[in-house]
Amino acid sequence: MDELEIRNSIINNINNSYPLINNNLKHDYKYLKERTIYFELKEYIDKFIDSCNPNRSFIIPGIRGVGKTTLLYQLYKYLYEIKNIQENRILFLDLNRLKHRPDFNLLDYLDVFIKDINEEHYLTSTQLFVLIDETQYAKNWDIAAKTMYDENSNVFIVFTGSNALNLESTADTLRRSIKKQMYPLTxxxxxxxxxxxxxxxxxxxxxxxxxxxxxxxxxxxxxxxxxxxxxxxxxxxxxxxxxxxxxxxxxxxxxxxxxxxxxxxxxxxxxxxxxxxxxxxxxxxxxxxxxxxxxxxxxxxxxxxxxxxxxxxxxxxxxxxxxxxxxxxxxxxxxxxxxxxxxxxxxxxxxxxxxxxxxxxxxxxxxxxxxxxxxxxxxxxxxxxxxxxxxxxxxxxxxxxxxxxxxxxxxxxxxxxxxxxxxxxxxxxxxxxxxxxxxxxxxxxxxxxxxxxxxxxxxxxxxxxxxxxxxxxxxxxxxx
Structure with missing residues (x-):
């Protein structure tokens, strides 16, 4: 995919993410309740927003059906509704929907989101947020994680996915990221x-x-x-x-x-x-x-x-x-x-x-x-x-x-x-x-x-x- 296609895809994603997420979090006009791990990540987000805390890269593995996607939806809602982060500064990517796109490259998507769509924020180090679901469908996701961490101190990023991928891909990625396993409900x-x-x-x-x-x-x-x-x-x-x-x-x-x-x-x-x-x-x-x-x-x-x-x-x-x-x-x-x-x-x-x-x-x-x-x-x-x-x-x-x-x-x-x-x-x-x-x-x-x-x-x-x-x-x- 060329840069223009990626840009149009991301803009379409940004415009549709909040309505989709808000709808999926409701049942009988009530929002789904949050699990303990949500409050843990929320605390990291608050610290990052207040002081650019270095803890800004997270890996969340877990078996299918354990609630990883819902967790990302709830974090998005918190950022947009409670912390008043503009939609263009939050990128939610479901890689299950992108895996069939020709020559899909996660790092290309992140570069366009950070350095093109949010060029002004990138230059002024305004905080950006990236939530990536179904990470197992991205080749070399760990290289993207390492690059994002090393080159962008203003980006908070969360990867979720099945352990089928082995989210402990490299020691370098693990040193930069905090791993929080999601388990079935107690x-x-x-x-x-x-x-x-x-x-x-x-x-x-x-x-x-x-x-x-x-x-x-x-x-x-x-x-x-x-x-x-x-x-x-x-x-x-x-x-x-x-x-x-x-x-x-x-x-x-x-x-x-x-x-x-x-x-x-x-x-x-x-x-x-x-x-x-x-x-x-x-x-x-x-x-x-x-x-x-x-x-x-x-x-x-x-x-x-x-x-x-x-x-x-x-x-x-x-x-x-x-x-x-x-x-x-x-x-x-x-x-x-x-x-x-x-x-x-x-x-x-x-x-x-x-x-x-x-x-x-x-x-x-x-x-x-x-x-x-x-x-x-x-x-x-x-x-x-x-x-x-x-x-x-x-x-x-x-x-x-x-x-x-x-x-x-x-x-x-x-x-x-x-x-x-x-x-x-x-x-x-x-x-x-x-x-x-x-x-x-x-x-x-x-x-x-x-x-x-x-x-x-x-x-x-x-x-x-x-x-x-x-x-x-x-x-x-x-x-x-």
């Missing part, structure tokens, strides 16, 4: 978005401290306050609301949909990952793609267990090498993530890995549409609860920069998870639906010489501590 975010319940607590930090120390005093106080005040506005009792959240509630893309539409949309998100994102990581043949659908369905509808590659290969009639490659690609898309066995490096190399879904709702969609376990409410809820706890532990580990190790216990009759704290302590964790006896957790505490163990279940409505065993309600743990 239960606290879910209740905020659906019921306008104000959750002023940093639940991730609070649950993290419980895992690390076994001290439940602060969480007990907050939990009581929630039940006394905030949870009164829920349409159902807390356990019923939590069960709905497990099956339909952790992906923002379905937050305004009914159950049937929610299942369909969730399955479509998984299909899009297979049809589009996997190819951005590694080109795969059509017959291999069909095996990916079968593999995802198998992982979703069975109880999490050690992955025996040869068994799965036999079930879906392919090679173990193909299964191994597909699991790695799906891991990079963030649809699934691995948890290794607790033990020595040699033991880990000899023992299969367990795989869980980052979004429990994604797993539930297969249960509800085709899985036999959907007929057994208690069993299916138990499996979904285990997936939710695994996903929460994984997110806490990633958020806290690996200060917490997360593993599974491969001993016969072992607990569901083992975590290692930053001080090297071993904490066994058992998950379940319904009344559970203390036999497994007591055995694990004794076997690993742990100071305490944790049972996460719906056995209790409030946190309780019996000797060295901490009982945490599933709904409370899912707030993190």
């Amino acid at each position: 239960f606290s975010e879910y209740t905020e978005l659906n019921y306008n319940i104000n959750m002023p607590y940093k639940f991730t930090d609070i649950i993290y401290d419980v895992l690390q120390t076994g001290d439940v005093e602060e969480l007990e106080k907050i939990e009581k306050q929630l039940h006394l005040n905030e949870y009164k506005v829920l349409k159902h009792n807390i356990k019923k609301e939590f069960e709905y959240y497990l099956e339909y509630g952790d992906l923002p893309v379905t937050i305004l949909k009914n159950k049937i539409d929610s299942i369909q949309t969730t399955l479509e998100v998984s299909d899009k990952i297979v049809e589009t994102d996997m190819d951005l990581i590694s080109s795969i043949k059509s017959e291999t793609r069909l095996k990916a659908y079968e593999l995802i369905s198998l992982l979703a509808t069975e109880k999490p267990g050690e992955i025996a590659l040869n068994k799965i290969a036999n079930n879906i009639q392919t090679s173990t090498k193909t299964i191994e490659n597909l699991l790695e690609i799906l891991r990079k898309t963030e649809l699934i993530f691995p948890i290794e066995i607790y033990g020595s490096p040699s033991k880990k190399s000899r023992t299969p890995t367990k795989y869980y879904f980052l979004s429990t709702q994604s797993k539930a969609a297969f249960f509800l549409s085709e899985g036999d376990l959907s007929r057994d409410t208690r069993q299916s809820l138990g499996i979904l609860a285990e997936n939710m706890v695994a996903s929460t532990l994984h997110r806490i580990k990633e958020t806290k920069k690996n200060k917490t190790g997360v593993y599974y216990d491969a001993r016969r009759g072992g607990v569901d998870f083992i975590i290692t704290t930053k001080n090297g302590n071993v904490v066994p964790i058992e998950v379940g639906i319904g009344k559970k006896n203390k036999k497994q957790i007591i055995q694990a505490i004794n076997y690993y010489k742990s100071e305490y163990g944790i049972v996460i279940s719906n056995r209790t409505d409030f946190i309780t501590k019996e000797d060295n065993i901490i009982f945490i309600p599933l709904s409370t743990f899912s707030l993190a």
Whole structure:
């Protein structure tokens, strides 16, 4: 594309962005509520506007359906309506719409926006804002990010996209940018978005401290306050609301949909990952793609267990090498993530890995549409609860920069998870639906010489501590 075509395209984009964004943010004449990450970026924007803060380049990866596009819409609305930034100084680019244009080059677009359309602002260092969605469709996006940062101290830029692209492309880009991963909704975010319940607590930090120390005093106080005040506005009792959240509630893309539409949309998100994102990581043949659908369905509808590659290969009639490659690609898309066995490096190399879904709702969609376990409410809820706890532990580990190790216990009759704290302590964790006896957790505490163990279940409505065993309600743990 020549410069004139790019200029006309950008001008058309600028003229149409606000009406499009404003319309997409409304539902029943009300605006969609913001997630925590919105307020974090809003604070960076405020500091940039006030003092040209050097923190002005952000990378926001996340699985499909997690709300990245809505986040950019809300930031645009904030800039235009609240901070009174003129439309021509804000560029919103959806690269999914531009990917088929001949010779599309992201850096060319940014140069025209900054140095041509905003030439006066460029020369006077007036602040400009660039919001780029679906970054995975731009080749050499990281070069554009590096160039923008190095050459334009007056430009605030946000890139969002699937991790299929590997948004950690170069060390240079990472040094210049702040990465903020978007995860599926926690239960606290879910209740905020659906019921306008104000959750002023940093639940991730609070649950993290419980895992690390076994001290439940602060969480007990907050939990009581929630039940006394905030949870009164829920349409159902807390356990019923939590069960709905497990099956339909952790992906923002379905937050305004009914159950049937929610299942369909969730399955479509998984299909899009297979049809589009996997190819951005590694080109795969059509017959291999069909095996990916079968593999995802198998992982979703069975109880999490050690992955025996040869068994799965036999079930879906392919090679173990193909299964191994597909699991790695799906891991990079963030649809699934691995948890290794607790033990020595040699033991880990000899023992299969367990795989869980980052979004429990994604797993539930297969249960509800085709899985036999959907007929057994208690069993299916138990499996979904285990997936939710695994996903929460994984997110806490990633958020806290690996200060917490997360593993599974491969001993016969072992607990569901083992975590290692930053001080090297071993904490066994058992998950379940319904009344559970203390036999497994007591055995694990004794076997690993742990100071305490944790049972996460719906056995209790409030946190309780019996000797060295901490009982945490599933709904409370899912707030993190």
